[in-house]
Amino acid sequence: MAEMSSGAGQTPASHPSAAPQASGIIVALIPWILFTIIADHGTLKLASIASIVIALGVCAYSSRGGKHPTMIEYAAVVTFIAFTIVAFVADASLTDFLTRYARAIAAAVLSLLVFGSLLFVPFTEEYARQVVPREHWNSPKFKAINRRLTIMWGGIFAVMTCSHVIGGIIDRRGTNIIFNWVIPIALVLWGIKRSSPDQHNSAPVAPQRA
Numbered sequence: 001m002a003e004m005s006s007g008a009g010q011t012p013a014s015h016p017s018a019a020p021q022a023s024g025i026i027v028a029l030i031p032w033i034l035f036t037i038i039a040d041h042g043t044l045k046l047a048s049i050a051s052i053v054i055a056l057g058v059c060a061y062s063s064r065g066g067k068h069p070t071m072i073e074y075a076a077v078v079t080f081i082a083f084t085i086v087a088f089v090a091d092a093s094l095t096d097f098l099t100r101y102a103r104a105i106a107a108a109v110l111s112l113l114v115f116g117s118l119l120f121v122p123f124t125e126e127y128a129r130q131v132v133p134r135e136h137w138n139s140p141k142f143k144a145i146n147r148r149l150t151i152m153w154g155g156i157f158a159v160m161t162c163s164h165v166i167g168g169i170i171d172r173r174g175t176n177i178i179f180n181w182v183i184p185i186a187l188v189l190w191g192i193k194r195s196s197p198d199q200h201n202s203a204p205v206a207p208q209r210a
Contacts, residue, residue: 020127020149022192027062028127029188031055031076032106035083039102040180044095047102048084055080070126075113079106100171103180104164111157114150122150124195131197149195156191160184 031054038047055076059069083102087095098105117123125146129137136142160183167179 020124020131020146020195020197022195024127024130025124025153025195026192027058028070028072028076030058031080032110035080035106036103036180036184039099040176044083044087044099044102048080048087051080052077052084067130070123071117071121072110072113072123072126075109079109100168101165103184104161104168107157107160107164107184111154111161114154114157118147118150118154122146123153124149152194153191156187160187163187 031051034054035047035051038050055073059073059077062069062073083098083106086098090098114123122143125137125143128142128146132142163179163183167176170176170179
């Protein structure tokens, strides 16, 4: 029977954090961030096509060493293919609407995907598994931390959706900067900081009793 570690006299290395590496999450968000930037300064078609290319690149990068892309990385490819199709077949009025609210739609898709991942493998757990030994994956603490972080990210993307909607409705230069850039960037940076393993070193992961 495997005993849970008591933590007495052990080094931090024997207690791996349950949190994911923030770099993995940042890489996964690159296509979404790129889409936001190009949609604001270019066209919906260009933003969608460029994001597909980057999303495929991220999937290829995540596949190195026999690994597999995560759910959010696969979803980026599918989402931006859908955006591309709509951008090319929609009439001018729908295209204008999508261009104005494309960032809000992308953030809403992210929020739904992240909250939906709680039914299967939580969003951050896929990244935490890349740095935490397999024997810890079923630890209650590992599961709890990643469910909490996933809920946090789902909430971040939900708030970003609301911010982008407000920016689209008002549609002025000053409000565009605040609601489409300042608030979303601040939220993502806060989320990355909260997801850092350093934030969870005080909550070590131990294997569950057999």
